[in-house]
Amino acid sequence: MKAIEKFDMLHVTDRVLVAVSGGKDSLAVWDLLTELGYQADGLYVGLGIGEYSDTSGAHARRFADEHGLKLIEVSLRDEYGYDVPTAAAATNRVPCSACGISKRHLFDKAAIDGGYNVLVTGHNLDDEAAVLLGNTLRWDIEYLARQLPVLPARDGFPKKVKPLVRLTEREMAAWCIVRGIDYLVDECPIAAGNKHLAYKAVLNSVEHESPGSKAAFYLNFLENMSPLLAGMSVAGKDSLHSCATCGAPTTGENCAFCSIVGKAAALDPVPVECVLGKSVGKSLSKRARR
Amino acid sequence: MKVLLRNPSREIELAGRRSVNSLLAELALPREAHLVIRNGTLVPGDADLAADDLVEIRPVISGGA
Numbered sequence: 246m247k248a249i250e251k252f253d254m255l256h257v258t259d260r261v262l263v264a265v266s267g268g269k270d271s272l273a274v275w276d277l278l279t280e281l282g283y284q285a286d287g288l289y290v291g292l293g294i295g296e297y298s299d300t301s302g303a304h305a306r307r308f309a310d311e312h313g314l315k316l317i318e319v320s321l322r323d324e325y326g327y328d329v330p331t332a333a334a335a336t337n338r339v340p341c342s343a344c345g346i347s348k349r350h351l352f353d354k355a356a357i358d359g360g361y362n363v364l365v366t367g368h369n370l371d372d373e374a375a376v377l378l379g380n381t382l383r384w385d386i387e388y389l390a391r392q393l394p395v396l397p398a399r400d401g402f403p404k405k406v407k408p409l410v411r412l413t414e415r416e417m418a419a420w421c422i423v424r425g426i427d428y429l430v431d432e433c434p435i436a437a438g439n440k441h442l443a444y445k446a447v448l449n450s451v452e453h454e455s456p457g458s459k460a461a462f463y464l465n466f467l468e469n470m471s472p473l474l475a476g477m478s479v480a481g482k483d484s485l486h487s488c489a490t491c492g493a494p495t496t497g498e499n500c501a502f503c504s505i506v507g508k509a510a511a512l513d514p515v516p517v518e519c520v521l522g523k524s525v526g527k528s529l530s531k532r533a534r535r
Numbered sequence: 536m537k538v539l540l541r542n543p544s545r546e547i548e549l550a551g552r553r554s555v556n557s558l559l560a561e562l563a564l565p566r567e568a569h570l571v572i573r574n575g576t577l578v579p580g581d582a583d584l585a586a587d588d589l590v591e592i593r594p595v596i597s598g599g600a
Contacts, residue, residue: 268597269595269597270597341598371596414595414596414597415567415568415570415595417595418570418593418595419570419577422570422593423577430541430542430594431541431542431544432542432594432597432598433597433598436597436598437598439598441598442596442598445568445596446565446568449565449567449568449596450565452567453565453566453567
């Protein structure tokens with residue numbers, strides 16, 4: 246694949262861990278990497294988003310079974326005493342934020358603990374273009390400087406790569422259908438109405454009027470803007486130390502994940518229905534205050 | 536034709552034949568955000584859909600990042 250070579254993402258000797266949600270992108274990238282001959286295990290994090298999580302886990306397990314692949318599973322509820330709806334309620338965070346923090350921490354931990362030297366996620370061109378649009382609308386230099394298809398290993402973090410950044414969401418869905426991959430089509434009930442989806446709709450509208458715009462927007466950002474932003478990430482320069490609770494790298498006394506665990510594990514489980522529609526509105530205002 | 540829509544899952548019945556692009560336009564669904572599967576096979580925008588076809592319109596946009 247062009248992205249793997251161009252951005253020097255993977256080598257055949259790497260031990261690769263693929264973050265798998267049961268959706269089209271993560272199953273497609275797992276499928277593509279194994280087809281290309283990479284040794285890639287999967288990691289599924291059970292987020293406790295009701296029936297949606299039950300179904301997504303079933304899709305991930307079925308794919309692993311059918312392809313003879315190893316799937317590592319982590320359950321937020323069973324192993325850390327909370328789930329995403331409860332975390333959102335306990336921390337007053339947007340659910341997608343609590344979800345993202347939890348996943349990123351557990352992906353890093355599983356990769357480091359398991360001796361994997363590369364963590365792969367299924368972010369595609371549409372995902373990256375939508376994030377880029379959001380970051381650009383806020384001129385968020387910190388996030389823009391870190392929006393790269395490859396993040397090198399650093400201070401307890403594994404190398405992270407996104408092999409699908411040149412491929413559209415539509416292409417990934419088509420790949421799954423043609424390959425007979427049974428992925429979870431239904432959308433996360435909590436994500437409905439979030440800004441990420443709104444940005445994607447805007448970009449698709451532009452793409453309809455001017456084909457090629459989406460790829461040009463993101464890929465020319467990588468080509469022309471990323472080099473200018475190199476070294477401008479404050480987080481990338483901050484010295485990290487170990488979280489007082491779990492030992493993960495952090496800039497604070499405790500990492501964001503342990504902060505969520507501390508608040509959410511003490512609560513009774515919050516039903517998914519209680520946080521539906523809460524993905525809208527807060528994230529932008531929170532970021533704007535930074 | 537029977538048309539299966541997603542998010543939320545529902546089924547509608549439409550009379551007559553039409554192309555994939557016409558069907559999507561009629562339902563105000565952007566082509567960039569959807570794939571169309573006819574009787575289990577992925578079909579392009581200019582494919583004709585017959586009155587007795589089973590059609591699934593599958594959204595390809597997901598909200599996580």
